[in-house]
Amino acid sequence: MIKETVFKAFDNKATLERQLAERIGDQLQEAVDARGQASLVVSGGSTPLALFETLSQRGIDWNKVHITLADERWVENEHADSNEKSVKRHLLINKAASAKFQGLKNMFSTPEQGTAMAAEQLAHFSRPFDVVILGMGNDGHTCSWFPCSAELTQTLTTDDLCVAVNPTTAPNARLSLSKSAILASRQIYLHIVGEDKLSVYRQALTSKAVDEMPIRAVLDQHRTPVDVYWSA
Numbered sequence: 284m285i286k287e288t289v290f291k292a293f294d295n296k297a298t299l300e301r302q303l304a305e306r307i308g309d310q311l312q313e314a315v316d317a318r319g320q321a322s323l324v325v326s327g328g329s330t331p332l333a334l335f336e337t338l339s340q341r342g343i344d345w346n347k348v349h350i351t352l353a354d355e356r357w358v359e360n361e362h363a364d365s366n367e368k369s370v371k372r373h374l375l376i377n378k379a380a381s382a383k384f385q386g387l388k389n390m391f392s393t394p395e396q397g398t399a400m401a402a403e404q405l406a407h408f409s410r411p412f413d414v415v416i417l418g419m420g421n422d423g424h425t426c427s428w429f430p431c432s433a434e435l436t437q438t439l440t441t442d443d444l445c446v447a448v449n450p451t452t453a454p455n456a457r458l459s460l461s462k463s464a465i466l467a468s469r470q471i472y473l474h475i476v477g478e479d480k481l482s483v484y485r486q487a488l489t490s491k492a493v494d495e496m497p498i499r500a501v502l503d504q505h506r507t508p509v510d511v512y513w514s515a
């Protein structure tokens with residue numbers, strides 16, 4: 284069994300999004316006040332889009348906030364599957380339009396070739412990351428750390444910042460931040476919505492087999508606080 288830390292349940296998405304956006308906004312501003320800049324890592328997928336829009340309306344020093352992705356699909360930035368495209372449409376708007384964004388996709392044709400450049404481009408981010416927002420797939424993946432991927436062990440053990448991932452159960456080659464990069468954070472939020480994701484999360488807590496459900500690599504550690512925000 285994995286010991287659960289903080290689990291916050293909400294009746295509806297909008298309340299979760301409001302409260303989580305307020306907390307993240309406060310933490311980013313505190314980081315700016317303390318260290319002159321803040322770093323925020325966000326996930327792809329559909330779950331965080333409304334949270335992004337709520338967060339984008341917070342009145343903080345966005346021009347001192349550096350934002351990147353926990354994972355990216357290796358597609359052009361205008362492709363429908365691009366996480367960068369989602370962030371530009373849903374987060375880098377309103378007051379957050381002045382935030383500094385660095386994507387993971389670059390000019391190389393494969394994520395394997397692009398890994399070194401992606402890591403170099405994140406060199407100016409303040410570390411540990413101040414806030415990381417993670418999602419979770421119904422197979423227990425997070426950050427494109429898929430149970431099926433041949434690179435999973437590397438992803439979970441390397442000291443490198445970025446890893447190329449080739450899932451067999453999902454489209455597109457990917458580039459992910461590694462486990463060591465994600466856990467080198469001051470605060471991680473796992474943001475999940477709906478009964479299916481709640482069941483997957485509960486299932487993840489029942490065992491420590493990370494290769495079956497990679498989200499366990501985040502849930503089963505004591506280095507970095509992980510607060511789970513769930514809404515119906």
Ligand SMILES: O=C1O[C@H](COP(=O)(O)O)[C@@H](O)[C@H](O)[C@H]1O
Pocket residue numbers: 326327328329330331353354417418419420425426427428
């Ligand atoms: O493919 C992915 O999916 C998960 C969850 O996506 P959602 O659409 O159910 O929110 C996402 O968190 C992750 O970044 C990505 O790898």
